[in-house]
Amino acid sequence: MDKFFTLFLIGLVISASCQTIEQQAAEIHDKVFTIDSHTDTPLKFFNSDFNIGVEHDGRKGQGKIDIPRMEKGGLDAVFFAVFIGQGERDSLGHAQAFEKAEQIFEATHSEVKKNKKKAKIAITPEDGYQLEKKGKRAIYLGIENGYPIGNNLDNINHFYDLGARYITIVHSHNNDISDSSTDKEGPEYNGLSAFGEGVVERMNELGIMIDVSHASDSAFYDVLELSSKPVIASHSCARALCDNPRNLSDDMLKAIAENGGVIQMCILSDYVKKLxxxxxxxxxxxxxxxxxxxxxxxxxxxxxxxxxxxxxxxxxxxxxLATVSDAVDHIDHIVEVAGIDHVGIGTDFDGGGGLQDCYDASELGNITLELVKRGYSEEDIRKIWGGNFMRVFREVAAK
Known part of the structure; x- marks a missing residue:
């Protein structure tokens, strides 16, 4: 029996050694928990003929994410952003932004509920892993742009109750919370406003992740100085590789690592490579x-x-468009500067994200394939595809 058992083990080794790199990558991709930390898919829910339970064609302008393509691409969980473009910063503008945010939350809950056999709104980090075991997709919610908070900190509590688990504090223009990295008028506060400091404190208290993507460099450092918990950049790249103000400098990458946070590499080509x-x-x-x-x-x-x-x-x-290889160059750089424990993936699908060879959610396995080709281990890939982000999520959520 020992002889036959030995031959059996030798056969397994030979079989494993014959596995192609594509097969190896597919196996790893299937095994690890995968989460995309930023997509703008809820923008599609106001188009009445869009159903995330039906497969669409991204190359025909039908969006980059739906449940069938998440399944094809091995994507277990996703953060849908409740995105509110910056409008007038007065009482009427804030009221309209608050109402719009509520409508998007409601539409997203409704859309996911219509597909409850395949997906569910998730609230805690544990929800994601439990839904993965059941073969369902976990749909998390975030807010992109703190504009609908207005000037009322209690609105943060309200959005938390609706399911928001991170808030991107600012978008393309300055708001009442923070300076933006791309406002053409320049800085207004040289970082966070006094109200913004209160926003950071309230988010820490509630257990909502603070997202510094889109924030100015000064606001970024203000957040890190004030926050008692790790922060995220839900969809940003390395400025050293692509000199865009939306990307993070090496010093900023190091600062997030020291903070215990995570940088989620974005596949929007403008942030990946100048083309x-x-x-x-x-x-x-x-x-x-x-x-x-x-x-x-x-x-x-x-x-x-x-x-x-x-x-x-x-x-x-x-x-x-940039390529998967171009994007993974950013992962390499972030790992080199900040370490393997501080990098993840946030595609910005439906907000401009997409590569030549990773155009929509069905092709996300191509990122894993490139990581395997570059020598990343299964444990490394587990961290990049979700482990690092979910660690931060747990730490922030802990009361």
């Missing part, structure tokens, strides 16, 4: 901005039309 775009696409985007210059005052129908036009841009004028 020339066709004159047709440039003109198409100019025409779009001219046509849709008053988003904050749009009716629901105008907003739907604007979103359709936005997604149609990529159909009519396909962008020149």
């Amino acid at each position: 020339e775009q066709s004159p047709e696409r440039i003109e198409g985007k100019k025409a779009f901005r001219k046509k849709h210059s008053n988003w904050s005052n749009y009716t629901e129908e105008e907003r739907k039309a604007g979103l359709r036009d936005w997604y149609q841009l990529d159909v009519d004028f396909p962008p020149n």
Whole structure:
């Protein structure tokens, strides 16, 4: 029996050694818990014919995420962002932003409930792992842009009760909380506002992750100095590889590592690699901005039309996109500077994210394949695809 058992073990070793790198990567991808920390998919829920339970074609402007493509791409969990574009910073503007956020939360809960056999809203880190065991997709919620908080800290409690587990404190323009990294008017507070300091404290108290993607460098450091818990950059890359103010410098990467937080590498090409775009696409985007210059005052129908036009841009004028290899260069750099325990993945699908060879959620396994090709171990990949982010999630949620 010992002889036969030995031969059996030798056979297993030989079989394993014959496994292709593609098979090895697919096996690892299937085994590890995978989470995408940032997508803008709820923007699609205001289009009445969109159902996340049905497979769509991203290359026809139909979005990058749905449950069938999550299944194909081996994506176990995702954060859907309740995105609110920056509008007027007065009582009416804040009230409208608050109402819009509530509508998006409601639409997202409703959309997921319609597909309850396949997916469920998740609240805690443990929910994600439990749903994975049941073969369901975990849908987490975040807010992109703290604008709907207005000037009322209690609104943070309200959004927490609706399921928000992180808040990206600012977006493309300064708000009442923080300076943005990309506001053309420049800094307003040289970091966080006094109200923003209260926002950080309240989020710490409630156990909501603070997202520093889009924040100015000064605001980034203000958050890290004030926060008693680790922070996240839900969709950012390394500035050393792509000099974009939305990306993080090496000093910022080191600071997040010292804070215990995590940088979620983004696959929006503008943050991955500087690429020339066709004159047709440039003109198409100019025409779009001219046509849709008053988003904050749009009716629901105008907003739907604007979103359709936005997604149609990529159909009519396909962008020149970076590759998975380009994106994983950022993971390599973040690992080198911040360490393997402080990097993850936040695609920004449906907000501009997508690569030549990872265009939508169905192709996410290509990232794992590239990681395997570069010598990352299964444990490394487990950390990158969810372990690091979920560790921070647990630490922040702990009371």
